[in-house]
Amino acid sequence: MPMNDTTPRGFQEVNFDGLIGPTHNYAGLSAGNIASLSNAGGISKPKAAALQGLSKMKALMDLGLTQGVLPPQQRPDLAFLRAIGFEGPDAHLLAQANDADPTLLAAVWSASSMWAANAATVSPSPDTADHKVHLTPANLVSNLHRSIEHPTTTRALRMIFKNPDHFTVHDPLPTQARFADEGAANHVRFANTHGEPGIELFVYGVDVHDPSNSARTYPSRQTRAACEAIVRNHKLNASRVVFARQHPDAIDAGVFHNDVIATGNERVFLYHEQAFATSRSMLTDLAAPLGQPLIPIEAHDTDFSLEDAVKSYLFNSQIVTLPDQSMALIAPLESSENPRVSKFIDAMVADTANPVNAVHYLDVRESMRNGGGPACLRLRVPLSDTELGAVHQGVILTDELHAKLVDFVSRSYPDELNQSDLLDPALAQSCIEILDELTQILDLPALYPFQH
Numbered sequence: 259m260p261m262n263d264t265t266p267r268g269f270q271e272v273n274f275d276g277l278i279g280p281t282h283n284y285a286g287l288s289a290g291n292i293a294s295l296s297n298a299g300g301i302s303k304p305k306a307a308a309l310q311g312l313s314k315m316k317a318l319m320d321l322g323l324t325q326g327v328l329p330p331q332q333r334p335d336l337a338f339l340r341a342i343g344f345e346g347p348d349a350h351l352l353a354q355a356n357d358a359d360p361t362l363l364a365a366v367w368s369a370s371s372m373w374a375a376n377a378a379t380v381s382p383s384p385d386t387a388d389h390k391v392h393l394t395p396a397n398l399v400s401n402l403h404r405s406i407e408h409p410t411t412t413r414a415l416r417m418i419f420k421n422p423d424h425f426t427v428h429d430p431l432p433t434q435a436r437f438a439d440e441g442a443a444n445h446v447r448f449a450n451t452h453g454e455p456g457i458e459l460f461v462y463g464v465d466v467h468d469p470s471n472s473a474r475t476y477p478s479r480q481t482r483a484a485c486e487a488i489v490r491n492h493k494l495n496a497s498r499v500v501f502a503r504q505h506p507d508a509i510d511a512g513v514f515h516n517d518v519i520a521t522g523n524e525r526v527f528l529y530h531e532q533a534f535a536t537s538r539s540m541l542t543d544l545a546a547p548l549g550q551p552l553i554p555i556e557a558h559d560t561d562f563s564l565e566d567a568v569k570s571y572l573f574n575s576q577i578v579t580l581p582d583q584s585m586a587l588i589a590p591l592e593s594s595e596n597p598r599v600s601k602f603i604d605a606m607v608a609d610t611a612n613p614v615n616a617v618h619y620l621d622v623r624e625s626m627r628n629g630g631g632p633a634c635l636r637l638r639v640p641l642s643d644t645e646l647g648a649v650h651q652g653v654i655l656t657d658e659l660h661a662k663l664v665d666f667v668s669r670s671y672p673d674e675l676n677q678s679d680l681l682d683p684a685l686a687q688s689c690i691e692i693l694d695e696l697t698q699i700l701d702l703p704a705l706y707p708f709q710h
């Protein structure tokens with residue numbers, strides 16, 4: 259297993275990527291997510307999508323990083339359709355739901371759990387009072403198709419992070435708008451190195467106690483109340499937590515999560531000047547507990563606009579620390595195609611004032627067409643060697659597991675899907691068979707409701 263052996267105390271950030279599921283499709287379900295809305299009704303390519311995701315995982319592993327895999331969910335979720343009163347054999351059930359409201363049908367087929375940055379918020383053991391890794395699965399209540407993810411996400415995380423000596427997987431927050439939570443997509447952790455106590459930045463779009471200055475066009479998905487609840491549950495030290503509000507103009511420009519406009523790694527903080535409504539004192543607040551300044555990389559409107567940021571998804575890159583302690587930017591191909599953004603990236607990589615000295619452009623276009631870039635596809639979990647040893651090893655990527663998953667996807671996933679395929683009961687049945695095989699490959703027996 260690749261180890262970051264120069265990191266103090268044998269600590270490293272492990273990225274767990276969501277394996278893209280066989281029902282990946284373009285249904286236009288996410289208000290405020292411009293890619294999702296503009297590609298609605300298009301033909302998706304589930305096999306190509308999953309292979310792109312697996313190539314990304316392999317690329318990170320080949321850079322010397324430890325990479326994990328999170329399983330997709332059971333879709334279509336026919337139990338949800340039955341719970342809201344549709345009846346009969348599968349073909350009838352699917353047709354009834356479609357006749358009543360095609361978005362209900364689409365919701366139960368969505369492969370949206372691929373965006374693992376929304377699976378949970380993670381606080382690593384150096385930050386928590388009991389020195390355990392705390393994970394809170396996101397309730398995702400802002401969108402119907404995502405609100406049905408958390409039961410299986412919780413189950414999967416409890417199977418993967420099972421050992422109670424090291425891990426606490428909390429229940430999701432109460433499933434109501436006041437506690438709307440979208441997970442790590444609105445959370446950035448800074449630290450001198452991953453293994454040292456950090457400072458956790460919680461970013462929210464809406465505060466029930468301060469409704470002024472809210473986004474007008476698009477919904478805000480993360481609440482301050484949710485962030486505060488997670489801070490309490492994770493037993494974080496209040497002096498090492500900072501809250502920041504998303505700029506309403508950014509949300510209205512399509513920044514539906516903070517990770518569309520800002521990211522960080524160790525002391526590096528990459529963001530657009532219009533990301534936050536909160537004042538610039540935030541940078542000082544973040545740096546104070548670390549005893550060293552942050553290394554800010556700020557993109558100005560004169561470099562490129564919010565619209566360029568949303569189209570190119572530069573800020574949805576991953577910044578990773580490599581085994582030699584240098585950093586690399588793992589960026590979506592789209593950001594190399596925008597001349598203003600690629601100029602900014604070239605300058606960042608050339609600038610010796612920051613440790614990012616390489617860029618790798620990856621093709622995750624199938625996911626990007628639904629608003630999911632490289633960082634959306636992964637949940638970052640900083641782990642000590644002992645904690646990593648306690649993780650369920652069936653989901654840690656090796657060359658062998660990668661080859662098995664490539665073979666599995668190539669053999670079993672549909673090549674293409676369009677919205678009319680979602681009426682097909684035979685496709686629903688074949689998805690069950692596909693997922694059954696996957697639980698054997700990942701050694702996660704009885705993960706799915708159909709296996710109980």
Ligand code: SUG
Pocket residue numbers: 283284285286287288291294295368370373375376404443514515517518628629630631633634635
């Ligand atoms: O929640 N898209 C996802 C994309 C999530 C990206 N995640 C992060 N930024 N971390 C969402 O909006 C689109 C599904 C559809 O329209 O078919 C969707 O759910």
